Amino acid sequence: MNTYWVKTPTKSYPVYVTGLQDEDSWLKPLKKIVGTSPLLILTSPRVARHCWKTLKKALNVLDISYQIQLIPDGEENKNIKTVATAYSGFVKRKVDRSTKVLILGGGVLGDMGGFVAATYLRGLKFIQVPTTLVGQVDSSVGGKLGIDLPEGKNLVGVFQQPEAVFCHTPFLKTLPRRELRGGLGEVIKYGVIDDPKLFGFVSRNVEKILGADPVCLLEIVKKSVAIKARVVSEDEKESGLRMILNFGHTYGHALERLTDYETYHHGEAVGVGMVWAASFLIRWVYVQNLYFCQCWIW
Helix, strand or coil, X not given: CEEEEEECCCCEEEEEEECHHHCCCCCCCHHHHHCCCCEEEEXXXXXXXXXXXXXXXXXXXXXXXXXXXXCCCCHHHCCHHHHHHHHXXXXXXXXXXXXXXXXXXXXXXXXXXXXXXXXXXXXXXXXXXXXXXXXXXXXXXXXXXXXXXXXXXXXXXXXXXXXXXXXXXXXXXXXXXXXHHHHHXXXXXXXXXXCHHHHHHHHHHHHHHHCCCHHHHHHHHHHHHHHHHHHHHHCCCCXXXXXXXXXXXXXXXXXXXXXXXXXXXXXXHXXXXXXXXXXXXXXXXXXXXXXXXXXXXX
C-alpha cells in the first residue's frame, strides 16, 4: 500500500494507492476513518455492476455496516436535478451529520457525489473511492467538487477535502480501452507540466497501459497522485500553482460543451485541449521571435 498525504490549511488526509498485492487489505484504513459513524455508499447502477462486489467484500471483511444509494452518472446527469434526487435519498435514509458518505465511481460521480456530501446539512464528511483512471489520477484528489449548468461545465461547486481517497487500481481492469485512453490524457498532462520521466514511461508503455497491465497502471497512478498531492498541498484553492493542473482543460471543457458531452470523454477533450494550447503557445513564441528579429534588423 502506497500512501500520499495532501496537507492543506483546511485538512490533511491520506491518498492510498493499492494494487493486486493489496487485494485483502486495500480498504483496511477505512475502519478507523468511519469508526462508529453510519456509512452511506453513494454510487451508480453502472459502477455497481462492475465494482460493487469488490467493495462489498472489503466492507464485510472489516465488519462495517452501511446503506447504499444509487444515482445516475455520466456527464449528461451531472446537474442540479440529479443532486436534488440525491438529497431526497439522503432524507429518506435519515442521513444526519454523523453520517459519512463513501463515493464509489468515476470522475463525474466523484465530483457530483462530493458536492452532494459537502452541501447536505452544510457539509458531511466523505471518502472518495475512484473507479476510473481519470478519477484515480486526478479528480478524486484535491477537493474540487461541482456540477454543470446548461451554460457551461463545473460552474457550480465548492472546495472541500475528503477524509481519505482509496485508489485501488484493480478496479481499472473493468474499464473499456476507450476509458483508459481518455484517462491517459490526464496522466500525459502530469508528464508535460511536471515529470518528463512519467511522460517517457507512458510513451514506452502505452499499449500495456491500454491493455490494463496492472504493473503499468499502478505506476502511472502512483506518479500522478504524488504530483497532484504536492500541488494541492501548496495551493489548495487554485490561487496560484494549482492552475497548472488546468493545462488543456479550458479548451477541453469548451469542446465538451460544444458537442453536448456526447462526442468526447473528458480525458479525450483534455488531450485535444493540450494540443490546442501547445499550438497556441508555439505560434505566440514564433510571432514574438519574429517581431524581435525584425526589430533587431531594423
